[in-house]
Amino acid sequence: MKIIHAKDYNDLSRKAANIISAQVILKPESVLGLATGSSPLGIYRQLIIWYEKGDLDFSATTAVNLDEYCNLPPDNPQSYHAFMRQNFFDHININPARVHIPNGMASDLETECRRYDQLIQSLGGIDLQLLGIGRNAHIGFNEPDSCFSKYTHKVALSESTIAANTRFFDREEDVPRQAISMGMQAITQARKILLIASGPDKADALCACCFGPVTPQVPASILQLHQDVTIIADEESLSKCPSNVPVSAAK
Numbered sequence: 001m002k003i004i005h006a007k008d009y010n011d012l013s014r015k016a017a018n019i020i021s022a023q024v025i026l027k028p029e030s031v032l033g034l035a036t037g038s039s040p041l042g043i044y045r046q047l048i049i050w051y052e053k054g055d056l057d058f059s060a061t062t063a064v065n066l067d068e069y070c071n072l073p074p075d076n077p078q079s080y081h082a083f084m085r086q087n088f089f090d091h092i093n094i095n096p097a098r099v100h101i102p103n104g105m106a107s108d109l110e111t112e113c114r115r116y117d118q119l120i121q122s123l124g125g126i127d128l129q130l131l132g133i134g135r136n137a138h139i140g141f142n143e144p145d146s147c148f149s150k151y152t153h154k155v156a157l158s159e160s161t162i163a164a165n166t167r168f169f170d171r172e173e174d175v176p177r178q179a180i181s182m183g184m185q186a187i188t189q190a191r192k193i194l195l196i197a198s199g200p201d202k203a204d205a206l207c208a209c210c211f212g213p214v215t216p217q218v219p220a221s222i223l224q225l226h227q228d229v230t231i232i233a234d235e236e237s238l239s240k241c242p243s244n245v246p247v248s249a250a251k
């Protein structure tokens with residue numbers, strides 16, 4: 001794991017957007033694994049600026065998103081479909097046929113999960129996977145559990161995730177209780193992984209992710225086993241990590 005310290009959220013967003021830009025410039029037909037949440041918003045804003053300047057071209061790029069709530073239609077503003085359109089896809093020249101997000105409205109969610117894994121396989125896997133991290137160290141919606149979930153699956157969201165995501169909804173009872181999430185196989189088979197963390201709320205999760213045991217109780221800890229993980233984190237989210245660990249020296 002390589003840990004890059006960012007001064008603040010803007011610095012984090014620029015550094016992370018730089019890695020995604022390099023990926024798209026070097027390999028325009030990249031398969032990007034994308035994430036929702038507030039953490040990647042600055043990255044998407046920066047990528048849009050560079051796209052508008054003519055420095056980036058997404059016309060050959062494919063996007064596969066990590067997750068989606070169940071039972072929220074794609075036109076519901078709180079759905080991850082709407083989030084991605086509003087914050088990124090509507091502002092760049094990605095081909096809508098190359099945008100993939102799990103269908104949380106599918107009548108048969110098991111079939112939808114199998115379809116999503118097959119789709120990722122058929123694309124040749126993910127070149128660069130962008131990840132945020134939940135306060136309980138979830139990635140995508142892979143919640144703490146007794147075992148890692150290998151495949152795309154239906155998830156019962158944990159109380160802490162529901163509480164954390166309440167800020168995006170009018171009322172707590174409006175937060176969906178279930179979601180579809182990409183599993184650990186597709187995530188960890190990504191050729192490169194970029195995880196971003198910002199703010200004091202993520203400090204415990206980030207420390208456990210990088211320095212604790214690899215355990216499904218800390219889903220992000222599985223990234224310790226991957227050979228090409230870059231973490232870009234601000235000072236607040238790094239505040240619980242051992243202070244004598246130099247940049248790029250996590251185990």
Ligand SMILES: N[C@@H]1[C@@H](O)[C@H](O)[C@@H](COP(=O)(O)O)O[C@@H]1O
Pocket residue numbers: 035036037038039040066067131132133134135138139140141161165
């Ligand atoms: N499913 C998403 C995750 O992909 C995201 O990483 C997490 C953290 O979100 P935020 O960046 O808003 O803290 O929230 C949600 O649960």
